[in-house]
Amino acid sequence: MRVFVGCALLAIGFLSADVSAQETKKDPKDRVEKKKVESKEEVKVYTNADLEKFKIVKPEEEVTTPAAETKEAETKTTKEAADPLQWLQQRRAAQQEQAKSLAEAEAAVTAAKAKLADLERQLLATRNPFSARPELSEEEKTKRTEGGETAAQRHDRTKEMVEKAREGLRKAEAELARLRAGRP
Numbered sequence: 001m002r003v004f005v006g007c008a009l010l011a012i013g014f015l016s017a018d019v020s021a022q023e024t025k026k027d028p029k030d031r032v033e034k035k036k037v038e039s040k041e042e043v044k045v046y047t048n049a050d051l052e053k054f055k056i057v058k059p060e061e062e063v064t065t066p067a068a069e070t071k072e073a074e075t076k077t078t079k080e081a082a083d084p085l086q087w088l089q090q091r092r093a094a095q096q097e098q099a100k101s102l103a104e105a106e107a108a109v110t111a112a113k114a115k116l117a118d119l120e121r122q123l124l125a126t127r128n129p130f131s132a133r134p135e136l137s138e139e140e141k142t143k144r145t146e147g148g149e150t151a152a153q154r155h156d157r158t159k160e161m162v163e164k165a166r167e168g169l170r171k172a173e174a175e176l177a178r179l180r181a182g183r184p
Contacts, residue, residue: 098179105176112169119162126155 121134136144143149149157 098182102176102179105172105179108172109169109176112165112172116162116165116169119158119165123155123158123162126151126158 118134121131122136122140125131125134144154
């Protein structure tokens with residue numbers, strides 16, 4: 001039985017080798033012919049002469065600057081070089097102004113966050129009777145005593161105030177980001 005299985009495997013090996021040999025003999029010719037048939041398009045080869053036709057940028061010798069630009073650049077550099085002390089003072093003043101604006105923007109963001117947190121606590125207290133009562137401003141206390149609002153109306157008004165505070169916080173953060181990026 002073992003001999004029979006071994007002979008069968010050997011015969012299969014010879015047959016597959018013969019078939020693969022026949023395929024490799026035919027394949028290279030067939031592949032080349034198929035490629036010739038498939039690629040009937042002509043390949044375009046570009047030369048240096050063709051590339052010169054497409055050249056858009058002028059050589060450096062041909063590029064000229066207008067006389068007005070040259071004079072303007074010369075006067076600007078001479079003015080800057082003439083008074084470096086004034087330039088330094090202007091730069092320091094600009095840096096101080098930038099620092100001041102940045103500090104004001106950071107303070108505005110902090111204030112907007114605090115206001116939003118207070119309003120969110122008030123909003124929570126309007127719907128949840130078991131939450132801690134928030135510290136109300138004098139203006140809010142007078143509105144509540146004189147307004148005659150129902151709890152639902154107070155909740156809606158507080159909800160609107162929260163949305164306005166969120167929008168104010170977004171604007172303050174955008175301003176702070178703009179100043180930190182150094183954009184005017």
